[in-house]
Amino acid sequence: MTIKSEMLRTLPLFSDLAQSENALLVANSRLKDYERGTFLFMHGDKIINFYVICRGTVQIFRETPDGHEVTSDLLIAGDALNADKINTEKLAHTKNARAVTDVTVLEIPISWMQKNLSNLDHLAAHLMRSLSDRLHSAQIEAEHQSTMSATQIVACYLQQLCMLYGFDPDGFELPYSKTLIASRLRIEVETFSRTLKNLRDKGIEVNGTHVSFTDLQKAEQFVCKQCSLSEDCQVHLSLHKANLN
Amino acid sequence: MTIKSEMLRTLPLFSDLAQSENALLVANSRLKDYERGTFLFMHGDKIINFYVICRGTVQIFRETPDGHEVTSDLLIAGDALNADKINTEKLAHTKNARAVTDVTVLEIPISWMQKNLSNLDHLAAHLMRSLSDRLHSAQIEAEHQSTMSATQIVACYLQQLCMLYGFDPDGFELPYSKTLIASRLRIEVETFSRTLKNLRDKGIEVNGTHVSFTDLQKAEQFVCKQCSLSEDCQVHLSLHKANLN
DNA sequence: CGACACTTTGAAGACGATCAACGCCGGTGG
DNA sequence: CCACCGGCGTTGATCGTCTTCAAAGTGTCG
Numbered sequence: 001m002t003i004k005s006e007m008l009r010t011l012p013l014f015s016d017l018a019q020s021e022n023a024l025l026v027a028n029s030r031l032k033d034y035e036r037g038t039f040l041f042m043h044g045d046k047i048i049n050f051y052v053i054c055r056g057t058v059q060i061f062r063e064t065p066d067g068h069e070v071t072s073d074l075l076i077a078g079d080a081l082n083a084d085k086i087n088t089e090k091l092a093h094t095k096n097a098r099a100v101t102d103v104t105v106l107e108i109p110i111s112w113m114q115k116n117l118s119n120l121d122h123l124a125a126h127l128m129r130s131l132s133d134r135l136h137s138a139q140i141e142a143e144h145q146s147t148m149s150a151t152q153i154v155a156c157y158l159q160q161l162c163m164l165y166g167f168d169p170d171g172f173e174l175p176y177s178k179t180l181i182a183s184r185l186r187i188e189v190e191t192f193s194r195t196l197k198n199l200r201d202k203g204i205e206v207n208g209t210h211v212s213f214t215d216l217q218k219a220e221q222f223v224c225k226q227c228s229l230s231e232d233c234q235v236h237l238s239l240h241k242a243n244l245n
Numbered sequence: 246m247t248i249k250s251e252m253l254r255t256l257p258l259f260s261d262l263a264q265s266e267n268a269l270l271v272a273n274s275r276l277k278d279y280e281r282g283t284f285l286f287m288h289g290d291k292i293i294n295f296y297v298i299c300r301g302t303v304q305i306f307r308e309t310p311d312g313h314e315v316t317s318d319l320l321i322a323g324d325a326l327n328a329d330k331i332n333t334e335k336l337a338h339t340k341n342a343r344a345v346t347d348v349t350v351l352e353i354p355i356s357w358m359q360k361n362l363s364n365l366d367h368l369a370a371h372l373m374r375s376l377s378d379r380l381h382s383a384q385i386e387a388e389h390q391s392t393m394s395a396t397q398i399v400a401c402y403l404q405q406l407c408m409l410y411g412f413d414p415d416g417f418e419l420p421y422s423k424t425l426i427a428s429r430l431r432i433e434v435e436t437f438s439r440t441l442k443n444l445r446d447k448g449i450e451v452n453g454t455h456v457s458f459t460d461l462q463k464a465e466q467f468v469c470k471q472c473s474l475s476e477d478c479q480v481h482l483s484l485h486k487a488n489l490n
Numbered sequence: 491c492g493a494c495a496c497t498t499t500g501a502a503g504a505c506g507a508t509c510a511a512c513g514c515c516g517g518t519g520g
Numbered sequence: 521c522c523a524c525c526g527g528c529g530t531t532g533a534t535c536g537t538c539t540t541c542a543a544a545g546t547g548t549c550g
Contacts, residue, residue, distance in 0.1 A: 125362070
């Protein structure tokens with residue numbers, strides 16, 4: 001039980017909760033593992049749980065009528081899932097959530113959240129914060145999609161990846177398959193592959209799964225300002241470094 | 246003072262607030278008019294207020310380096326503005342907000358919101374709901390941008406317009422200039438203009454500013470499912486009808 | 491070894507952006 | 521009253537970029 005309580009405290013979402021709040025959460029949640037490839041939920045399933053990812057990566061995606069897979073998000077440790085379902089009348093999921101790697105999540109019944117959120121001041125604030133952040137990123141991304149070239153989008157993503165995951169700019173390995181990344185960026189694998197060549201001129205070298213920023217300054221000025229560094233990834237960073245052990 | 250109190254109650258965001266909450270809000274907010282073309286705030290301005298639109302339309306937009314104007318949102322009566330700024334450390338706006346028509350807004354200091362939100366249970370819940378909804382639309386839109394053709398996007402928008410604004414599908418006038426709509430949809434005016442021709446085959450007739458759905462069934466199956474009707478526009482609808490008088 | 495998923499490369503095609511020109515107003519000023 | 525202008529909308533032609541289709545190379549795992 002104490003393990004769980006400690007686990008909760010390492011999650012940014014629950015970091016500074018009052019003793020009582022923490023205890024309540026511990027009592028009303030459970031840690032669960034999902035094996036690589038298994039589904040947390042599928043399109044059409046009843047909306048039951050709110051999740052916080054503790055370990056691994058979860059892919060949120062939809063299938064288009066023609067059987068094509070469109071991923072709308074890749075969630076990592078520290079991210080909340082279904083936060084936007086707490087205040088809604090929707091009963092069924094419209095997307096699928098699948099474990100990309102082996103995954104550990106904290107599950108909390110949405111119904112419980114709905115009833116008790118007003119008693120959990122700090123948590124409510126964190127959730128709002130989380131929603132705001134996510135909304136912000138969504139808007140930035142939308143702007144990118146319509147403003148920047150595929151090459152710029154990829155450059156931007158690689159840079160974000162590096163910051164958010166705490167990788168070394170001088171050299172790191174892509175955490176996902178190129179197919180998955182391309183899908184996440186809403187471009188075709190072929191296009192993605194081709195952009196990597198163009199990026200060499202922009203100070204970003206990619207060979208196989210190995211990425212390195214060879215000319216940070218040149219890379220910096222190629223991607224948009226908004227993406228170069230944000231403050232709020234620090235929480236994630238510490239969490240990830242803990243997981244790297 | 247009672248007028249303002251009544252005004253508050255007509256806003257979905259504040260509809261079912263407790264007497265005490267309502268009173269608090271009345272005391273800490275003010276109604277303000279903005280003339281067509283004036284700015285509520287500009288890029289770089291300090292973030293001061295949370296707004297709720299009571300009348301008119303507000304355009305949220307950014308200027309790209311090359312002087313091009315990219316609108317990220319068009320807000321109408323009932324919509325909240327800056328809800329995502331309540332839980333943030335950001336100090337300055339990154340976008341502009343301009344009155345498209347003469348506008349009335351309710352202004353509430355963000356700093357006050359930050360301090361008192363935990364005492365306003367209902368309001369907090371509404372705000373979360375509002376954020377969730379907005380996030381949801383943003384995600385849908387992102388999906389659209391990468392999945393659908395310009396023609397489909399326009400069809401989808403026209404249909405949403407019709408529902409959200411409570412227009413008659415048999416015939417209504419576009420509420421904004423085509424330039425503005427195109428910008429909102431992140432396509433060029435020329436492209437927008439051309440899509441309108443294609444739409445005739447799909448059961449949507451547009452002449453000048455006049456729109457009419459001539460074949461609802463055909464139109465319906467041309468746009469995506471998610472856009473065909475959502476429950477939560479009812480609140481807006483009633484509000485708008487009140488404004489039409 | 492062979493099946494299969496992933497990645498790369500090439501060639502063709504589609505779609506939207508861009509550039510340029512024109513018609514259509516509504517307003518302004520001579 | 522007319523001439524001129526600027527903003528808006530349409531249309532045509534061209535161009536660039538991304539998708540699509542096809543093929544072949546790479547790697548992994550049974």
